[in-house]
Amino acid sequence: MADAARLIHATVPQAVLDELNWRVAQGRVDLPLLPGVAMEVTNVAAQESTDSRVIAELLRKDQAMAAHVLRVVSSPLYSGRTQIVSLQQAVARLGVQKIREIALAIAFRVGVFKLKGFEAEVTALFQHSVSAAMFAQEIARATRRNVEDAFMCGLLHDVGRPVILQALVQILHEQKLNVAPAAVIAATGDVHTDVGGTLADSWGLPEAVEMSIRHHHSLTPPDAHINSVRITALADEMARFAFEPERMPEAELRKHPALAPLELYPEVLDKVLAKAESIRQAAAVLS
Numbered sequence: 192m193a194d195a196a197r198l199i200h201a202t203v204p205q206a207v208l209d210e211l212n213w214r215v216a217q218g219r220v221d222l223p224l225l226p227g228v229a230m231e232v233t234n235v236a237a238q239e240s241t242d243s244r245v246i247a248e249l250l251r252k253d254q255a256m257a258a259h260v261l262r263v264v265s266s267p268l269y270s271g272r273t274q275i276v277s278l279q280q281a282v283a284r285l286g287v288q289k290i291r292e293i294a295l296a297i298a299f300r301v302g303v304f305k306l307k308g309f310e311a312e313v314t315a316l317f318q319h320s321v322s323a324a325m326f327a328q329e330i331a332r333a334t335r336r337n338v339e340d341a342f343m344c345g346l347l348h349d350v351g352r353p354v355i356l357q358a359l360v361q362i363l364h365e366q367k368l369n370v371a372p373a374a375v376i377a378a379t380g381d382v383h384t385d386v387g388g389t390l391a392d393s394w395g396l397p398e399a400v401e402m403s404i405r406h407h408h409s410l411t412p413p414d415a416h417i418n419s420v421r422i423t424a425l426a427d428e429m430a431r432f433a434f435e436p437e438r439m440p441e442a443e444l445r446k447h448p449a450l451a452p453l454e455l456y457p458e459v460l461d462k463v464l465a466k467a468e469s470i471r472q473a474a475a476v477l478s
């Protein structure tokens with residue numbers, strides 16, 4: 192018979208959750224460093240008349256990032272029939288803002304969304320986040336709000352989950368416990384918003400991003416940046432609809448409380464949801 196240390200628990204033991212909550216409250220959860228080159232690209236891309244050569248040179252500062260970006264933009268999804276062979280060509284072809292988005296997604300994939308032994312689960316988390324970012328863009332565009340800010344809010348809305356996952360795995364290792372991966376992932380749900388908000392604050396990200404991370408599950412979000420929160424909350428559910436329709440049926444999505452205050456009417460919502468397949472493909476390429 193397997194000994195106690197080898198038994199696979201179906202749920203995370205309460206003692207582990209208590210330890211996790213204590214570490215979160217005490218600020219003893221390790222927070223990853225801000226992906227530097229991606230944020231430099233973001234800041235430069237926000238300036239008017241940004242030269243494609245400047246963006247290309249910034250990306251070259253991180254060879255791994257540059258290679259990853261070039262690999263993504265060379266895929267049929269982005270390059271079309273003409274192969275993209277250089278970073279400057281990629282920026283010229285796709286535009287500064289699209290390269291910014293790709294660089295951001297890759298940076299957070301490499302720097303945050305990773306954990307040995309949970310590769311499949313973390314990939315699913317990342318694909319959900321990228322999908323939420325793209326849906327947030329579409330919602331912002333349809334409702335005439337800031338598209339770039341919406342992308343960042345959507346991309347990072349669940350950034351606390353891989354951080355909490357890392358902390359949980361560490362505690363389980365310390366206590367010599369073996370828990371089913373699905374149960375460990377599920378246990379990240381209760382505190383990931385607070386940890387994600389703390390992470391955004393430590394990185395100095397815009398307040399709208401932090402508020403969207405902290406409150407995208409709230410039924411009564413605070414007034415500050417409320418439309419950013421609403422867009423993120425709706426995009427979160429759209430991403431779930433795209434990847435897990437059994438958890439978010441379309442009929443339920445069409446009742447989302449953010450639709451009316453955002454003035455996202457049924458015919459416009461139809462156009463946003465019609466992008467689900469292309470968004471799934473883009474999330475897969477970026478993964």
